[in-house]
Amino acid sequence: MRLNPHFSKFQEDYVYVTIQEKVEAFKQTNPQANILDLGIGDVSRPLAPGIVTAIQQAADDQLKMETFHGYGPKGGYSFLIEKILTNDYLDKGIHLNEKEIFISDGSKSDGAHIQDLFDDNVKIAVVDPFYPVYIDSNVMAGRAGEYDCKTRRWSQLIYLDANESNDFISDIPNEVVDVIYLNYPNNPTGKAINKDDLQRFVNYANENNALIVFDAAYEAFIQTDAMLHSIYECDGAKKCAIELKSFSKSAGFTGLRLGYMVIPEELAYDGQSLNQLWARREATKFNGASYIIQKAGAAVYEAATQKNLRENIQHYLTNAKRVKGALEGLGMQVYGGEDAPYLWLKSPKEQSSWEFFDDLFNKYQIISTPGSAYGANGEQFVRLSMFASDTVITELLQRLTK
Amino acid sequence: MRLNPHFSKFQEDYVYVTIQEKVEAFKQTNPQANILDLGIGDVSRPLAPGIVTAIQQAADDQLKMETFHGYGPKGGYSFLIEKILTNDYLDKGIHLNEKEIFISDGSKSDGAHIQDLFDDNVKIAVVDPFYPVYIDSNVMAGRAGEYDCKTRRWSQLIYLDANESNDFISDIPNEVVDVIYLNYPNNPTGKAINKDDLQRFVNYANENNALIVFDAAYEAFIQTDAMLHSIYECDGAKKCAIELKSFSKSAGFTGLRLGYMVIPEELAYDGQSLNQLWARREATKFNGASYIIQKAGAAVYEAATQKNLRENIQHYLTNAKRVKGALEGLGMQVYGGEDAPYLWLKSPKEQSSWEFFDDLFNKYQIISTPGSAYGANGEQFVRLSMFASDTVITELLQRLTK
DSSP states (O other): OOBOGGGGGSOOOOHHHHHHHHHHHHHHHOTTOOOEEOOSOOOOSOOOHHHHHHHHHHHHHTTSTTTOOOSOOTTOOHHHHHHHIIIIIGGGTOOOOGGGEEEESOHHHHHHHGGGGBOTTOOEEEEESOOTHHHHHHHHTTOSOOEETTTTEETTEEEEEOSGGGTTOOOOOSSOOSEEEEESSOTTTOOOOBHHHHHHHHHHHHHTTOEEEEEOTTGGGOOSTTBOSOGGGSTTGGGTEEEEEESTTTSSGGGTOOEEEEOOTTOEETTEEHHHHHHHHHHHHOOOSOHHHHHHHHHTTSHHHHHHHHHHHHHHHHHHHHHHHHHHHTTOEEEEOSSSSEEEEEOTTOOOHHHHHHHHHHHHOEEOEEGGGGOGGGTTEEEEETTSOHHHHHHHHHHHHO | OOBOGGGGGSOOOOHHHHHHHHHHHHHHHOTTOOOEEOOSOOOOSOOOHHHHHHHHHHHHHTTSTTTOOOSOOTTOOHHHHHHHIIIIIGGGTOOOOGGGEEEESOHHHHHHHGGGGBOTTOOEEEEESOOTHHHHHHHHTTOSOOEETTTTEETTEEEEEOSGGGTTOOOOOSSOOSEEEEESSOTTTOOOOBHHHHHHHHHHHHHHTOEEEEEOTTGGGOOSTTBOSOGGGSTTGGGTEEEEEESTTTSSGGGTOOEEEEOOTTOEETTEEHHHHHHHHHHHHOOOSOHHHHHHHHHTTSHHHHHHHHHHHHHHHHHHHHHHHHHHHTTOEEEEOSSSSEEEEEOTTOOOHHHHHHHHHHHHOEEOEEGGGGOGGGTTEEEEETTSOHHHHHHHHHHHHO
């Protein structure tokens, strides 16, 4: 028996282990310390009442034979898909049909599994900094080549630089690639994208027969009018792009697990329909999201719940605004936080991201995520999650401003 | 952009489409017909009350910040894993630790995803008839070779025949293979396996450095004392086997989505720990099963719920016994149904499985699943699911015995 050889190419992922060790060591000498965790991007505000009621009613359905739901329909329940089509797309003038939506257990699975449809030898481009799933899932499939510890990049991947010089919106590739992973609003930089910038990628993809995997998990956080909520707001995107959406951050579903992928029926390569391939992939490898959780997803679109969720999002964005203000008051350069719940904070001293992490931790007892976890362009940065609880944010503001 | 070329090797999966067409055609000329669906293996009895209560309480937890649960721990919540270790293994004298259990959204995903850990060129053996996921997931990864329409087998797979001549328990491979998928109690034959028979596979795997993927999704249905509930009842199995378990059929979770995989820490190939590889795979591609659904899983082990679930299982097995008796009364040869909820019914006229399907449908208006859907050894057979509702079973018995 031989195991997949590509797993051994990973550098051991010590980021969270190292952070944990640093925190534990600090606690040894400072047992009373109140450490503020702004590292992991998990929501802190509870579910909206309308969502909990929907779950409890759906659970009641499962008590009686007449209303019991076993295996659900392939692709998801119509009661959820119809709400998505109307509320997430039709209101933006985007016409999709029911077969173009695939309900899933979240965007992490979708973002990782989509590469099942790619040929082994496709050329893949990622924006650096990146959400690690795009790269790691392709490393496991053998598409990334070898890792270079010095450049901290994989030999066969194309990296599109997103940094201060281009306001964190990268250029299109200057060579021919097959797949481009894009993520706006972006994790970790917190930047959204406007139509001109995204249209350039769509045009590139259509001209070069490429596929765009557009991860819009943070779409609900967009406040700036010019920023795009969906890649299908660009002309011709249905011919070259799939879109990933999640209920995790927009509705607090990190613990419920629900998301969806849009695959337009007209999307095809060499006459093969991507939609049909994914339908076959899902029929073979997935038995759907829970009926109860899909009912929770449908409740997200009710008016009272929408109001609750908008309040939650405003709350997180207010956190971002206040923390950003306090950090800027200390003379720091802070990006993001306007259309996404993340601050992308630059070291004032050109430190490595780990040195910057240490500085912030030692001075303020803040846990951040070192930017190097998101790629070479993350050096000199840390990411701060604004999903933290009110208690944490209030205490943080006191420490930063005293 | 080039898509995965292996998807085009699939024969179009017309089984359920064809069945649907036959049913629709029949309804055109017989609009009043009461058609009895014994095809799909989905449960019909509702959830036990203790499970629904657990879901509703867990949903209440999600209403308050202090008890809200976002992302769960990697591998699953301890409150569930501890119950699994105690109730599913320790009671059989099998000692496992918490790190050896990986909670998932079901055995279909696990059975399909485990091949992520295999080298591209491993030699794979399946028992024919088979649960299609084992083969299809490897076809997509390019390990199956080419499909031969005449033999109805893939060129690079090794098929282990399970038929009447060996009482549906195949021999071990007569050549060296790397991976063997085993499924007992078996879908579709309904047969369980005893220690002597399974130990031969374990010994083979240990002697040949092979891996056994043991799918025990129907374990809760075993009634015969000599039949094994877990592969770890065999000597040396922790060195060569992983085990898949599901709450779908044992607790009616087909619509909730929960299962788990056991990967012993001592399982290693070329010094690489399979457990560590899977942990890395899951951290990259999966964000866990829903907190609420894991709470439902924990409730399965409560005494009152266990009593409800045993009653459900007895109910399905009583269906099986009565239907088997009625079919035997018609002179038919019927296998399975004692330790699993499926009957494996042989055509009395050496028909193809589709001809047999047609006969049963035209005579009794029963929908079965043609055995050919499960491999070449499924010819001359159909599978009947005994998960059908009481109404369906009662009507079926009337038709068979009148």
